[in-house]
Amino acid sequence: MSQVAILVLSVEWLLFGSFHFTFRELTEAQIPSFIPFKTFVAITTGMAEVVIGILILLPSTRRWAALASLVLLGLFLPAVYNILANDSAIPGSVAWRNLWRVAVVPNNVVLVLFALHLWRSPDAVAMGPARVLEDVLKRRQEPRRPRPPLMVAVVMFGANVAGFLVILASGWAYTTAVIWGLMCLATGALVGFLFGVPRVTLDAARRVTHRPNSNIEVVSDWLTKTIVGVGLIEFHAIGGFVRNISAELGRALSLQVGGEGPATSFAQALIVYFFVAGIIQGYLLTRMYLSAQFEVYESPAVETKEP
Known part of the structure; x- marks a missing residue:
């Protein structure tokens, strides 16, 4: 039952959350007329659905993602009523x-x-249908576990939402700006990942059967040193590079909306903001989650028990 619940919730949130962007007009039509800022609501709820669909897959955040699902479903009640009552909603x-x-x-x-x-x-395992209702209505008494670092996830999600909402409110070409924002976010996350890749350490006092493949560590170490070295040598040229790509993006944004002048300042802020946000998020996610997963999955391969 738990596996089915995880699969259904994750697939539906990811699927319908993406529909908020690809079919934004249809989503806005389902929002009741008394709710203002329909575009803002459609995009924000779409982001929330995608994030919940991802967090529901992680054991450490599954409970809070389930609670967020309940809150979101409650907020969707006016939209459900609008779908049932008004033909214009669909x-x-x-x-x-x-x-x-x-x-x-x-x-x-x-x-x-x-x-x-x-x-x-x-964390429940699969169970029979007869125990599902009991499990829903009666909470089991289990020892409390440390809460996952939700504040970090909330801050990162809020930073991304704030950036995309600024793009939406700016009046420039929305699709182009979002694509550039996602590209800068992904590039920064890759840099943060390279700087945050954990290292495998071996205890000399224990017998070792084999060492896990550490090519990613070597590549990460080489690339981080290269990035730092080239960055220090070409530090004076970084500003010019950012200005050039900002000018190109600014011209593209202004031409698509028929503006009179290039949106260079907006483009420069967009590039720097999402790139820095990507670095921070990539590094934190790698250090907070990937390190723990490496330790869990590689410990049996690195060590053997003494007889």
């Missing part, structure tokens, strides 16, 4: 509209039950 044929209306309520009920199940037992 453009298309009558058959397509009726299909949505028939499926939306049962689907949300299933998501609520799965989220409750994972909130009660985030």
